[in-house]
Amino acid sequence: MKITKEIRTGVLVMTGLVMTIFSFNYLKGINILDKSRYFLVVYDNVEGLVPSNPVTINGYKIGNVQKINFSDDGTNKLEIKLMIDNEVEFSKSSKAELYETGLIGGKAIAIIPNYEDSSIAVSGDYLLGTIKPGLTELVNQKLTPLQEKLESAIQNADKVMLNVNELLSDDTKTSLQQSIVNFKSISESLYETTGNLNSIILNNTSSIENSLKNIESSAENFNEITESVSDANLSDLILELNSTVSNFNLVLTKINSGNGSVSKLLDNDAIFNNLEKATAELEALINDVKANPSRYVHFSIFGKNTSKN
Structure with missing residues (x-):
């Protein structure tokens, strides 16, 4: 059978069409010659995820994102179809975590297996979708x-x-400015006073030195006096003073107890009354002597007169 030019052209066209479809799907991450498994995940927001983005497990690529469509329940959630080329198995309760692959904002989905669940996910199962903060x-x-x-x-x-x-009214601003001016004036006066004080110190350096020497000499004399006082036998003086105080306390004790003449004089009213009476009689006698001295004193320039009236 002779192959005509038209047949060859048709075969080439069909071959090119098949190769185009295969290449297109391959670029989308779909290998039409491979019997891959697929899984479904639902997200509220895919944050820039596009078909052909990788699907990984423990950082190793096991598939691609095949389709992104709105879910049929009318909630405007996005349903992602994941094509898994690898034969790795994971449980039905595993998570499909959406994460960033780098600083430039690339997206990928990582399968987070749940090793505590023994039920194995099969093609067509829904996985729980989570989003890792980027x-x-x-x-x-x-x-x-x-x-x-x-x-x-x-x-x-x-x-x-x-x-x-609000606080800085016109009057307050004026007062503040005046305070600044006054402070400047005080600073200038203080500077001038400091200069005068320095001049006085420079002009009276010798006098100040003499005064300091006199103070030093006075301090030395005071130290000598202190040493003299410390060297004195103060303990004996203190003992004598204590003895004197003890004797005085003993006398006061006897007086308070009623023993002795002084105590009787202070406490006995009869003695005091007698003394007061005797003092009054003595005073009357002195007054009578002054008034009538002839009664008590007899003298004559011619001798004693023995006659009696």
């Missing part, structure tokens, strides 16, 4: 509290500035 989300989580604190600090600063502006 670098951008982590940065946002850290920056959000900081942003809130920064906004609060800015608001507080605005309030402080408003309060300061």
